[in-house]
Amino acid sequence: MPHGTLERSAPSFMRPGPTPRAQLILYSALALFLMVADARLHVTEPLRNVVATVLYPVQWLMLQPANLLGRSSTYMESLETAQAEAREARQKWLASSLRANQLDQLELENERLRQLLDLRTRTKVSARAAQILYDTADPYSRRVVVDAGQTSGVEPGSPVVDALGVLGQITRVHPFYSEATLLIDKDQAIPVLNVRTGQRGVAYGDPVLSHGGGMELRFMQANADIQEGDLLTTSGMDRVYPPGLPVARVVRVERRADLAFARVYCAPLARVQGAQHVLLLSPATNDLPQALPSPEAPASTPKKKPRK
Secondary structure: OOHHHOOOOOOHHHOOOOOHHHHHHHHHHHHHHHHHHHHHHOOOHHHHHHHHHHHHHHHHHHHHHHHHHHHHHHHHHHHHHHHHHHHHHHHHHHHHHHHHHHHHHHHHHHHHHHHHHOOOOOOOOOEEEEEEEEEOOOOOOOEEEEOOOHHHOOOOOOEEEOOOOEEEEEEEEOOOOEEEEEOOOOOOEEEEEEOOOOOEEEEEEEOOHHHOOEEEEEEEEOOOOOOOOOEEEEOOOOOOOOOOOEEEEEEEEEOOOOOOEEEEEEEEOOOOOOOOEEEEEOOHHHHOOOOOOOOOOOOOOOOOOOOO
8 A cells, every 4th residue: 555545644532632721711711701791792682582482381381280289278278268257257147136136125125114114215316428538637636527518417516436436526517528526636525434334434535645546534533443445335425426336445544542533544446547438427416305394383372461
């Protein structure tokens, strides 16, 4: 074989390539360049979108068992919660129905007793719905504006109540809106009755109490039977608020040996901070008798004849 036909070059696997250190430096520089280019110029954004699109079905399939398990557990929890709420609502409805029947029976017995004793029948109080528009701008008073005025038949002094209890009283009436003073206003007072003991008192507003507004039952004797948790309702003695409306609950009683009166702090039951829909009651002034009975004229005594 002639010498010109022989391959004198070394095989490819025998050729010396770049050293491992040079390869590390090259690949590190390439990776750094790609990271900087992707962060600055977003050169790999199209490739990333293609890869994400291709892998989305796989990710969706892999997440389905976890989603199915989560939905199953959520459904079972919501089902148990709904069943528990339904049972609680059914029990409350039964209790309310029983109480309503008892109240109807008591009202009927009360009416019969009044007829038997020939007492004056209490007139029913009419009510109209209203909505609170906004709070007044006066920072020294606690008043709200409702969307009912003289055109709606609102009268000054009408009690304002919500679903929880007495909220306040109408103090100023305009043609199309009215201003109501809340119970926690410093100039507001309401006669109350302790349901547990039957003791009467007067609760005054305190807008600074507990930094959210409250009430104080004043002029109560230090040895008076009043405890935390007692319910206070309207007594009806002022002929403005109908009797029996819930007003407040006693939260703290302070008795001191050097004071003749106890400090009784109360929390109003109505939502004085976030009420929106209220009822305006007609004042209970129509319960007053139309005329006081006139005193009987004293019988004339016969004059004695002078002695002769």
